[in-house]
Amino acid sequence: MTSDLTRTVNVSVVDPVTLDLPERLESARLAADCFAVAAPHDPPVVVAARAEGLAHRDADDGSRLVRAHLDGRLVGQASLEYSLTQNTDQCHLDVSVHPDVRRRGLGRLLAREAARVALQEGRVTYNAATTSRVPAGEAFARRLGARDGLHMLISELPLAQLDAALLDRWVTRPDADLYALRTFTRVPDEELERVAAVLGVMNTAPRGALEFDDWVVTPAMVRHWQDTMHATGERTLMLVAEHLPGGTFVGYTEVFWHPQRAVLVQQGATAVHPAHRRHGLGRWLKAALLQALPEHNPQAQRVRTGNADSNAAMLGINRELGFAPAFTRDEWQGDTRMLLGHATA
Missing domain, CATH: 3.40.630.30 (Gcn5-related N-acetyltransferase (GNAT))
Structure with a gap:
């Protein structure tokens, strides 16, 4: 030393x-x-x-x-x-x-x-x-x-290796589906409250041994986050699942990138409300986002995501998509x- x-x-x-x-x-x-x-x-x-x-x-x-x-x-x-x-x-x-x-x-x-x-x-x-x-x-x-x-596993998906047929299967929905997807590159003011509510679903994600109270996401927080991203030049693409009978957002997924490092896309959270799980919403959201990504970021080459190693459900979805371990985060x-x-x- x-x-x-x-x-x-x-x-x-x-x-x-x-x-x-x-x-x-x-x-x-x-x-x-x-x-x-x-x-x-x-x-x-x-x-x-x-x-x-x-x-x-x-x-x-x-x-x-x-x-x-x-x-x-x-x-x-x-x-x-x-x-x-x-x-x-x-x-x-x-x-x-x-x-x-x-x-x-x-x-x-x-x-x-x-x-x-x-x-x-x-x-x-x-x-x-x-x-x-x-x-x-x-x-x-x-x-x-x-x-x-x-303990979290950070994984990467080379977009050139995506299975297009798999994505098509995952976005195929039943007739008279009770759910619909909405796409946002910037959350409009009239949707801030519903988006804030669905972001709170991340309180159900695995915490391991971390001790903290549930975080309450407010519409003002969502607007601030989006305004900050706009100011720094960062781009975002968010898909939300709407439960049509209830008029509520019940799941979401989002990605981020900066135009100057657009080849690498950061996957943010993907979450579905516990009451609406087992309806294929997680796979639908992830697949639909990956299908939409080239239109919004044609330079994208890799998507990187992180999941708690105890989150078997999301890790399983990511493995099916082709994500492979890259490193770990604690x-x-x-x-x-x-x-x-x-x-x-």
């Missing part, structure tokens, strides 16, 4: 929405450098989009950045994000250290300083994520005393107060 940096860096705590554009670009470039090492075969982070995202925050959310500069250069940062109205004892923590200065104590320093800020906000529990693409992340999380709460949960002690070890 090389020399300790903790006595020579300048640490500051800022509200990211107050940063000017050069400062936001600085943070975004650090994220891009870290991502390039972790995922050298993925399209690079779009720095301008990442910087623009830092300028947008929902009124019900809070965030802070703990930034570490060395000789005027940003070499590390810890991001804290939290809701002001829900799960108010918790926060999400992400620690990034530039590859050039790792293993010199900076990650522990950032975690400790982030813990101080989190505790000032009453956040006694933190959540974090690591992937198998950066094995040191798991070791770091364990060293800080976090517990592994949810969701961690820990006591924020422990960071103050473990981060100095």
Whole structure:
């Protein structure tokens, strides 16, 4: 291990929405450098989009950045994000250290300083994520005393290998079907309430050992998320299943991509309300979206998705479609107060 940096860096705590554009670009470039090492075969982070995202925050959310500069250069940062109205004892923590200065104590320093800020906000529990693409992340999380709460399998589907006949079978529905699909690239105002309600179905997804209260999705949240995506240039395609007799949305699936890295499409959630399962809605939604994707993103080559390894139903659907394991992701949960002690070890 090389020399300790903790006595020579300048640490500051800022509200990211107050940063000017050069400062936001600085943070975004650090994220891009870290991502390039972790995922050298993925399209690079779009720095301008990442910087623009830092300028947008929902009124019900809070965030802070703990930034570490060395000789005027940003070499590390810890991001804290939290809701002001829900799960108010918790926060999400992400620690990034530039590859050039790792293993010199900076990650522990950032975690400790982030813990101080989190505790000032009453956040006694933190959540974090690591992937198998950066094995040191798991070791770091364990060293800080976090517990592994949810193990996820990240899988990829090469679109060139899609079975068109399979998709046709899955989108074939019975006569007098009780369900219909709706397609959104931007949720219209008059549908915000129904979309917010169906997004709440994700509260039924496997949580592993993670402990938190159900999240309530509001129409204002949906509009904020969509406005932020528009501001950063990100595109989205969402399909929802409507139960015609009830006039409610009962299932959905969505994907995201940025035009500058359009070859890789990120699959968001796919969920069906428990009362409407076993009607083929999950397969229908996934297949119909994959059939519609080329029209909206003709450059797409791969779709990437993540599922809890305990979610046998969705993993089965993805395997039938041709998704294959790419790497793993772990969701961690820990006591924020422990960071103050473990981060100095």
